[in-house]
Amino acid sequence: MSVIRTDEWLEDAYHDPLTICEKLVKHFEGASADEIYHHFKQHGMYHPLKKDKMVPDKAVWEIVQHDQEYLQEKWSGPDIPVYIFPSDITNKEIQTHFNGKSGLAFRDKLFLFISAKNTEEEIKAIFTHEYNHVCRLNNFEKCEEEYTLLDTIVLEGLAENAVRERLGEACTANWVSFYSDEELEKTLATYILPKKQILPQSREYQNILYGFRRYPKMLGYCTGYYLVKRYMEKNSLSSEDLLFVETSEIVGEN
Template sequence: MTVVRTDNWIEEAGGDPFKVCTQLIQYFPTASASEIHHHLTMFGMYMSTKQGEELSKKLRKINAWEIISDEMEQLRSKWKGPSVPVFIFPSDSNNKVLVRDFNGKSGLAYKDKLFLFISPHNTETEIRAILTHEYNHVCRLNMFPKREDDCTLLDTIILEGLAEMAVEERFGKASTSFWTSLYSERQLAKFWKEFVYPNRKQLKDSDTHEEVLYGLSRYPYMTGYAVGYYIVRNFLKGTDYRTEDLLTLKSAEIAQL
């Protein structure tokens, strides 16, 4: 496991995000630096040289790299998870949705790497929580391997539900994302029945998968995320299981289908 000192990358590049992303080409061998940056900005990475220079210095002051290194050691030991590189970047402070709904933090997980986009005003607990969520994804993707092209909506919502329950177990309900409290139990049961279950086999590259997951088009906001958390929480009720015990279970088993 390596928490990469991306602050040094940013400093050497004078904050230029495109220059920074040339360092990532080895991790995305079929993409250019500009393509990598475009992709990462969709998930919250900073956009401008000015942001890079200013925000990276502030992240150093709050010891972001040290906090994440410490949390990674704890999580990897607790979950017996894989060793993957962790890349930390300032988040885009001009992204209104990111700031409003996620308090300026987000992440992106792959089977073999992990990205965190954080803000200098994030607390230590928030930083640890977003890492917990994303590293849980990494563990699930390695312990329950499935080709990305074969992943369904059900797989995705269970992935998200597991990750957020892991945050709740580790830091309490107050540290979970806003979408865990958007809807009542009755609403979530209805969303599962009417929106998610009928589309549970939609593949990851389909429009419907994205619409239900994020609550686009006619679907309520963050439908898939909220229902995934609801399903995992209900599965755990009345058991002695923790989320790490579910990492190898099939999605249909967790959804009790």
């Protein structure tokens, strides 16, 4: 399937994202265009500005196409459609913690939300992160709705370690350095392990993962990055090797 030329969709319907999401209904059984757009906005998709079109340069589609071909071969990954849209420049979380870029990965499709300011290295970083998710999701039979908090924490940690391994630590998200190893060991024991089995339907799942309400910022992401990096270093393994390794093994629960 490769990278879908959504730049052409944006030329025709930038100011009407519901029309754009109508083209995606076939990929989400039982969901309307309005429901899809609402979900995407929660994960960083743009809402149209009144005057100017804030869209990425057309070169972004070429960069991602090249990267998909490279990583698909390197990781023996699936050939899935990739959709690129502008990110929400008014979303403070996306701008602060992800530098204006985000993504949404499924077993059979991938969505990137990119800002006009993102560099080629940043685009490669977000695609590496999200496509790593796709590969891991395809390596296990468990459906996405059954991924526990601990499964998702490891999923996120593995993806960002893949970015570090491929592009260098300078290209990782700023949240990887929020806490020391000692702090993360404490938060793992205090906040995460007691609720490791909760599912996405639980409000606490998102609160812990992103560090909302009383939890430390980006708690789940930071802990996952730490756990995966620790496992990689201890066992002299690459992020590619870990695509098939169970969550419990990486966390050290066996």
